[in-house]
Amino acid sequence: MLLFLPRPLTLTRTLCYVTRFSATMSTNLQTQAFAGNPIRSKTPKSTDPFSPTSALESLKTRLLDNTLHCQPQKHHSSLSSSSSSSPDFKVLPFRKGRPLTYSGPGETAPVWHLGWISLGDCKIFLANSGIELKEEALVYLGSRSADDVVYWAIDVSDGDSLASEFGSKQLCFVELRTLMVATDWADQRAMADLAIAGHARALLEWHNVSRFCGHCGEKTIPKEAGKLKQCSNASCKKRIYPRVDPVVIMLVIDRENDRVLLSRQSRFVPRMWSCIAGFIEPGESLEEAVRRETWEETGIEVGEVVYHTSQPWPVGPNSMPCQLMVGFYAYAKSFEINVDKEELEDARWHSREDVKKALTFAEYIKAQRTAAAKVEQMCKGVERGQSLAADFNVESGELAPMFIPGPFAIAHHLISSWVYKDAPDGVQVQTAPSSTSMSNL
Incomplete structure (x- = not known):
């Protein structure tokens, strides 16, 4: 059979796509x-x-x-x-x-x-x-x-x-x-x-x-066409609703608004950097979770926290069937990094120009077309062992120095909107929070 091969991308076309995407799509919740x-x-x-x-x-x-x-x-x-x-x-x-x-x-x-x-x-x-x-x-x-x-x-x-x-x-x-x-x-x-x-x-x-009641251990049965479950024990009848696991994900920005803190986890493919993220703990506000997770993982103290966008994330582990990623800009009050090696492999400050290059060199369109071709192969029964986690390359064939997650991830939206100074509707991105407001946080 004929295997679809994506049309080669030029650096100019890739840059135009990323710029257009960042200017329009990253600010649209839909x-x-x-x-x-x-x-x-x-x-x-x-x-x-x-x-x-x-x-x-x-x-x-x-x-x-x-x-x-x-x-x-x-x-x-x-x-x-x-x-x-x-x-x-x-x-x-x-x-x-x-x-x-x-x-x-x-x-x-x-x-x-x-x-x-x-x-x-x-x-x-x-x-x-x-x-x-x-x-x-x-x-x-x-x-x-x-x-x-x-x-x-x-x-x-x-x-x-x-x-x-x-x-x-x-x-x-x-x-x-x-x-x-x-x-x-x-x-x-x-x-x-x-x-x-x-x-x-x-x-x-x-x-x-959620097949069993967490209160008495009896089996649960679906109710209202699967919108909820109820314990089958007549003396319990506890109602159970679909679970959502909230996660804060934040782009930490320095006081001058010209550098961001990006991190790497050991499970990342080589050269990929992303935002810091972590689960919200009971009795904790979103802003408190942003500050705590940033401090625990990188030793950076965060002051002002500004909401950006959110995203359902149903592709996590089966035990957490739907995470809700809640994205923020977080402005740093300290700048010396102390990485928690149990959580992260590395964390570094990156300049706006370095991050812009990462957006330029990452061929997201090529990755999408390659994945689409793989789906076609699978549906026709000719799946091949092609990895979708390969490094993104520049047009010359050299490895990109760094890249960030693709447009399917909220991290991409956080980072690209900061790079191109494009904020979502209703959010005022500050070039540098005032010393007065920072000292009061």
């Missing part, structure tokens, strides 16, 4: 990866046929309908709904945290899409693996009343034959991190699909880690 989910912007009232409650009742009825059958999709190998009832139901299967996807042609690179299947298809596929489809296995994701569709997710990890069965239709379960890198940032549909997949993975992983 462009953050995993944000802007189009099917969960509003929850319908319980009496609405698209609400979780009404949809669940309709789901129970349809699962008892033996006339559900498979019907090929008109435009692709993904499968469509065969039910004429309103609203229509579409299901997104996941296997071991990986959503079902397929790949199609794009203008400059392959484009991945979510592999939605009909409720009837889902019932038959599971039956072929010896699994009965029950309503508690399906998790409500959202709806589009304009399209007359309700969307669901399901974990099919127990269906051992499903991967090969879907593979025969050029559908494949792909890691969400791979899809994250493969997403074309100018493609609104791809960004929307990424947000939907992230939300679905977070909910399904939360269901997997």
Whole structure:
């Protein structure tokens, strides 16, 4: 088969892309990866046929309908709904945290899409693996009343034959991190699909880690179409809601606003530097967490803390199904670095020019196209052992002295908006906090 090879990038084209991205996308919350989910912007009232409650009742009825059958999709190998009832139901299967996807042609690179299947298809596929489809296995994701569709997710990890069965239709379960890198940032549909997949993975992983009540130890059962769980013990009935793990991530800036503190962890690929980050502790404000984490990891004392943006992060470990990254600018009051080697490998001050070069040399478009080509290979059953964690190179072929995470990460938005002196709406970036305000913190 023909393997897509990305068009070579010139340094000028790469710089133009990064500059354009930094000037427009980094300040728009809707462009953050995993944000802007189009099917969960509003929850319908319980009496609405698209609400979780009404949809669940309709789901129970349809699962008892033996006339559900498979019907090929008109435009692709993904499968469509065969039910004429309103609203229509579409299901997104996941296997071991990986959503079902397929790949199609794009203008400059392959484009991945979510592999939605009909409720009837889902019932038959599971039956072929010896699994009965029950309503508690399906998790409500959202709806589009304009399209007359309700969307669901399901974990099919127990269906051992499903991967090969879907593979025969050029559908494949792909890691969400791979899809994250493969997403074309100018493609609104791809960004929307990424947000939907992230939300679905977070909910399904939360269901997997909350099977038992933390109070009495009895089994939990899904309620309200999977929006929450409840203890099955009649004397307990404790309600459990989806878990969100807040993390502060901060770009520490010196008093003159011409240097930033970047760090490296041992798990980073060579030459990658990023922002400092850490989990919020109980009884702690966001600002306190920023100051504490910066001090503990680098020995730098932080004064003023300014909110930047936030980002859902559903690609962490399964035990933390959805982290919420809360980004800040943090202004340093001290400048001597004392790295905690248990937390970081290194931390250094970097000038604006050095960071700008890192943005220039990192070929994010090339990385996206390479990942998109890999997804296409996987969906066609010809996956190759190509690493997506390779170093970013300059056009001459030499290794870039340093690079920062790609546009899928909030760290990129924090750093690029500082480099190009571009602040999000409503935030006033200060060139140097006054000595008076610093001394009062």
